[in-house]
Amino acid sequence: MSLSVEGLVVEIDGRRVVDGVSFEVADGSRLGLIGESGSGKSLTALAIMGLLPDGARASGSIRWHGRELLGMPEREIARLRGDEIGLVFQEPLTALNPIRTVGRQIAESVRIHEGLPRRAAWERAIAEADRVHLPEPERIVRRYPHELSGGQRQRVAIAMALACRPRLLIADEPTTALDVTIQAEILTLLRALVDDERMSLIFITHDLAVLGRIAAEGVVLAHGRVIEQAPVAELLRSPRTDVTRGLLRDAAATRWRREDPGEERIP
């Protein structure tokens, strides 16, 4: 098992916001964490990465290839981030430096983790931009984040996360801020990259329809607890809890609205 989370508890100001969460991610598998807002998805991911906010305390166990991550010294866990575990967040602007070209930022993440010389890292940045299907990679790497569209920025963030070929990618609502067409393109891209590299994936979303496109197994969280775990196809076909049924209704309603723009037309 590449990642094994057991009885994870996260407390903030004495409040248990993650309350005994357990799941496993096998090598090369795609797991989805799904739940309503505030159910504890992001804090579970942040605990895995050793990035919990100040004042949060984690207990239980998080093993990565047999090594316990909880309590690991910051220097060691920082090395794992990027080298072995990549991260993509909802808003790529928070991951990107506004005053550096995107090429320099991709090159930097390669340099830090692989120690490549400047020129080779720059060549790699262009190749990585191409790999995430950014148009005209040689030109786009010279641009600044604000000169790119939201979808292109998310492609840059994905390129940075994957430049060092991590074995696990954690993506926290990476498509939520994007419009539907771009969302679908990014999901297809992520799926292809994860499959090509035989990476494992933890994908976080509140949208069961999105999960259906990217993850094989789904873990449903509510109030910091796992309330249902099943193949995503099964969650979509026969949800067993009210929460999952609610998520399915929301997903269906959103899809219906998207497919029927006439709804918003003034008669």
Ligand SMILES: Nc1ncnc2c1ncn2[C@@H]1O[C@H](COP(=O)(O)OP(=O)(O)OP(=O)(O)O)[C@@H](O)[C@H]1O
């Ligand atoms: N820095 C913080 N300080 C205090 N409480 C927090 C903090 N971060 C999260 N929480 C609380 O912890 C609970 C779980 O939050 P978390 O962000 O993990 O939920 P989530 O399922 O990812 O929701 P969302 O989809 O809205 O991001 C929520 O009740 C939230 O208010």
